[in-house]
Amino acid sequence: xxxxxxxxxxxxxxxxxxxxxxxxxxxxxxxxxxxxxxxxxxxxxxxxxxxxxxxxxxxxxxxxxxxxxxxxxxxxxxxxxxxxxxxxxxxxxxxxxxxxxxxxxxxxxxxxxxxxxxxxxxxxxxxxxxxxxxxxxxxxxxxxxxxxxxxxxxxxxxxxxxxxxxxxxxxxxxxxxxxxxxxxxxxxxxxxxxxxxxxxxxxxxxxxxxxxxxxxxxxxxxxxxxxxxxxxxxxxxxxxxxxxxxxxxxxxxxxxxxxxxxxxxxxxxxxxxxxxxxxxxxxxxxxxxxxxxxxxxxxxxxxxxxxxxxxxxxxxxxxxxxxxxxxxxxxxxxxxxxxxxxxxxxxxxxxxxxxxxxxxxxxxxxxxxxxxxxxxxxxxxxxxxxxxxxxxxxxxxxxxxxxxxxxxxxxxxxxxxxxxxxxxxxxxxxxxxxxxxxxxxxxxxxxxxxxxxxxxxxxxxxxxxxxxxxxxxxxxxxxxxxxxxxxxxxxxxxxxxxxxxxxxxxxxxxxxxxxxxxxxxxxxxxxxxxxxxxxxxxxxxxxxxxxxxxxxxxxxxxxxxxxxxxxxxxxxxxxxxxxxxxxxxxxxxxxxxxxxxxxxxxxxxxxxxxxxxxxxxxxxxxxx
Amino acid sequence: xxxxxxxxxxxxxxxxxxxxxxxxxxxxxxxxxxxxxxxxxxxxxxxxxxx
Numbered sequence: 191x192x193x194x195x196x197x198x199x200x201x202x203x204x205x206x207x208x209x210x211x212x213x214x215x216x217x218x219x220x221x222x223x224x225x226x227x228x229x230x231x232x233x234x235x236x237x238x239x240x241x242x243x244x245x246x247x248x249x250x251x252x253x254x255x256x257x258x259x260x261x262x263x264x265x266x267x268x269x270x271x272x273x274x275x276x277x278x279x280x281x282x283x284x285x286x287x288x289x290x291x292x293x294x295x296x297x298x299x300x301x302x303x304x305x306x307x308x309x310x311x312x313x314x315x316x317x318x319x320x321x322x323x324x325x326x327x328x329x330x331x332x333x334x335x336x337x338x339x340x341x342x343x344x345x346x347x348x349x350x351x352x353x354x355x356x357x358x359x360x361x362x363x364x365x366x367x368x369x370x371x372x373x374x375x376x377x378x379x380x381x382x383x384x385x386x387x388x389x390x391x392x393x394x395x396x397x398x399x400x401x402x403x404x405x406x407x408x409x410x411x412x413x414x415x416x417x418x419x420x421x422x423x424x425x426x427x428x429x430x431x432x433x434x435x436x437x438x439x440x441x442x443x444x445x446x447x448x449x450x451x452x453x454x455x456x457x458x459x460x461x462x463x464x465x466x467x468x469x470x471x472x473x474x475x476x477x478x479x480x481x482x483x484x485x486x487x488x489x490x491x492x493x494x495x496x497x498x499x500x501x502x503x504x505x506x507x508x509x510x511x512x513x514x515x516x517x518x519x520x521x522x523x524x525x526x527x528x529x530x531x532x533x534x535x536x537x538x539x540x541x542x543x544x545x546x547x548x549x550x551x552x553x554x555x556x557x558x559x560x561x562x563x564x565x566x567x568x569x570x571x572x573x574x575x576x577x578x579x580x581x582x583x584x585x586x587x588x589x590x591x592x593x594x595x596x597x598x599x600x601x602x603x604x605x606x607x608x609x610x611x612x613x614x615x616x617x618x619x620x621x622x623x624x625x626x627x628x629x630x631x632x633x634x635x636x637x638x639x640x641x642x643x644x645x646x647x648x649x650x651x652x653x654x655x656x657x658x659x660x661x662x663x664x665x666x667x668x669x670x671x672x673x674x675x676x677x678x679x680x681x682x683x684x685x686x687x688x689x690x691x692x693x694x695x696x697x698x699x700x701x702x703x704x705x706x707x708x709x710x711x712x713x714x715x716x717x718x719x720x721x722x723x724x725x726x727x728x729x730x731x732x733x734x735x736x737x738x739x740x741x742x743x744x745x746x747x748x749x750x751x752x753x754x755x756x757x758x759x760x761x762x763x764x765x766x767x768x769x770x771x772x773x774x775x776x777x778x779x780x781x782x783x784x785x786x787x788x789x790x791x792x793x794x795x796x797x798x799x800x801x802x803x804x805x806x807x808x809x810x811x812x813x814x
Numbered sequence: 815x816x817x818x819x820x821x822x823x824x825x826x827x828x829x830x831x832x833x834x835x836x837x838x839x840x841x842x843x844x845x846x847x848x849x850x851x852x853x854x855x856x857x858x859x860x861x862x863x864x865x
Contacts, residue, residue: 712840722838732823732852743823747850749840764824764848 195270203310205275211317211500214591214609215527215563220312226305228276229262233300236264236272240292240301248280250357254347256365257357262292262301267355276301316527316554319511320547321497323533326381326487330388334377334484339455340365341462342482344380345400352407362412364481366460370412371480375464376401377449378421382487392508394487395537398425401485402438409441418444418477420466428541446470453482488537501528502590504718510536512713521550524718525589526563526609529553568612568629568684570605576624577602583616583625586687588718592616613717614688618727630688635681639697642679647701648777651678651765654689655750656721659710662752667759674759675766678706685709687720691731694745698735699784703772704744704765711749721749738787740780744772824848 194200203222210221246261253259261280264272276292283289283303293301325346328336336342341364343351354360364371378401382394398421405417424445426435439445450464462482467474490509491497498505502525504512511534514522521529529550532543557563570583570592579595579602591610595603602624605616617627626632642652655661661682667674683689686709697705707728715721725747732742746765750757818833822843829844833853841851 712838725838725841729852742852743850745850746823746848749849761848764846768824 191268191270202270204269204271206310208497208500209309214589214606215525216315216557216608218314218317218527220314220317222310222312224308224310226278226307227273228278228281228302228305229274230298230300230302231271231273233298234273235298236274237297238264238274239295239297240274243291243295245289245291246280246282248277252350253357254344254350256347256350274300315558316529317501318529318531318547318550318554319497319501319503319523319534320531320550321491321494321534323488323537324491326390326394326489328380328484328486331380333450333452334380334482335453335455335462336484339453339460339462339482341371341455341460341480342453342484344484344486345376345397345404346486348404348483352404352411362408369480372414373416373479373481374408374418375462375477375479375482376405376417376419376485377482378419378424378485379449380484380486381489383422390487390489390508392537393425395425396539397485397487399428399431399434399539401483402426402431402434402443404483405438405443406434406441409438409443416444417442418446418479420446420449422447422449428539446475450477488533491534494534497534501525502588502718503528504715505713507713508536510534514716521546521553524611524716526611527557563608565607566610566612568627569607569610570612570614570616571626571628572602572605573624573626574602576622578622578624579603580621582619582621586615586619586723588613588615588720611717613685613720614683615685615717615720615723618688618690619723627688630683632690632692635683635690635693636696638681639693639700639702642681643697643700643702648703648772648774649677649769650702651704651706651762651769652697652702653678653680653706653708653762653765654686654693655680655682656686656709656716657682657684658716659714659752660686660708660748660750660758663708663750663754663758666752666755667762668755670755672755672759674762677766677769678762685715685717685720686724687717689724689727691727691734694731695734695784695788698740698744698780699788701777701781703777704746704769706746706748706761706765708748708750708761711751714751738780738783740783741772741776743768744776744780819854821852821854822846822848823850823852828854 195202203224205227206222206224208220209223212219240262241260244260244262247258248261249255250257250259252266262274262276264274328334328344334342350356351358352362362370378397381389385391401419408415408417424435426432446466446468447470448467450466454463461478461480463476463478465474465476494509504524506512511530513520513530513535514524523530531547531550579597579600581595581603583603584592584595589609589611591606592603593606595601614627614630617625623632639652642650655664664680686707689707694705707724709721709724710716712721728745728747731745735742735745748761815832815834817830819828820831820841821828825843825846827843827845832839842849843851
């Protein structure tokens, strides 16, 4: 961090928040609010005189509340820049000045009570999202008695208690009697790998090694301490991690596979007791400890929603930001020019975070050095003659790649090709056919439907599959030699969001008995949230089919990932059974009502167009 | 979270599940695992109306 602070080409904005991010790859406009710290950053030399005279005492957040700080304070010892900050919520002297002692003792006159937040506008080419993570709060887990028993602490609090820069200056004590604990328990997977509604299903990745490191630290500093680790599995999979685990065991740390059901406190001694089933030894044992450390998991930052909205990012079901592709683009966000690093993407340790951050920096550097980008050939194009400026496409575009448009002034929208990723949702949602999806044009897809349904349409299932997942799933089913009916005919689109309602209706009008729309699972959509629009469209189609007297079951929706070849095969078997049940009368009825409905809509559209643009007779004199 | 009625378009199973307009979740049938799930908007008959 010191190097970053000193680097001539790095502009470090601390105590600042992003207010807004606009633009696109290579051309982002970022609005930053640099909050008033009421201390002149350039002048402050961290002499600490102000802190000494400040009469306000508040809980020190960095020390997990184990010690106090003043209203004017250094956020943490290694803070960069190394300058003080005044907390205006705690300070007595801020507007109107009631105290002002810090300003009186500051020889360099660094304190400015009138300092205001500063708005900084930046133009940047790439954005790296490294917003970190939060720590799981075990308060809700009543069985472990956190906040109920003082001697139950989290692993974060333990770090402060044992740190030389901590509230006890490295003298390890327990909170109740301030004596060095002799028997310590570590409970793993607190808030992780849990199916409970108050836990998280994923592994937090870092807790096992953190506990092993802590146990070795304790054994080193306080030999003779009895340490017991209660675990589900010890996941020591990194380089040198297994060695560290073995060293910890050799040092005398006991590892018991099993978690305590409940922790009880002895009211007199404040010691903690628990009953644990050791699933390796197949025994149930009573334990008593002086201190219990809850090895808490990692959770996504609580303000991730804001970052997601600002950068149009996508999140997994765990809540962490999703990469563009887990193998091929592991540090790229789906939005062009945005990269991910560290725990913003998933829980990871320092080494992995540094590796990913270096990769993200390199990816950004490649982009900036090139000074130009190759735009994908599959992008949307506005047909300005048809565009009414209704802005439906602006609303649905997951990448904010469509701008402008005014329905009243008849100004057509514009597509920023550099930002467009080619999902085709805009073209599917446009009611005026004013957006042309290059390489996946309406005409091209309609022709494919015509070709499929040209002969023996009643024997076929028309399946729309997205390029990234469902088509991959179909491919895997084939490569794995999975057996499934041959009645399906696949039409590939980049995203299920491209499947226009009129494609589905056209297939039914041509006599298709069953139509399948398939795409990526919700959390895996390669176009952020384009498949949410697919669901809405399919919902509307089901309503319409019912209204027209067509069995809505004939339209099916399925989310199939590229790894789910079996699911594809099973779906095809189900659809084949459904196809066999569709009668010829049903097909013919659907064909006639859809044809009638289409002709009516076309006539209405034509009439409307004629009404809106009457042919004007221009007098010869006026035109001259 | 609000709970609404769903109908599986694959197996016909009717069930109640969570619904959030702002945070849509992937729907799948608890019986057949299909994703062809339609929100059942049929209005329930008011028992007092016929009386």
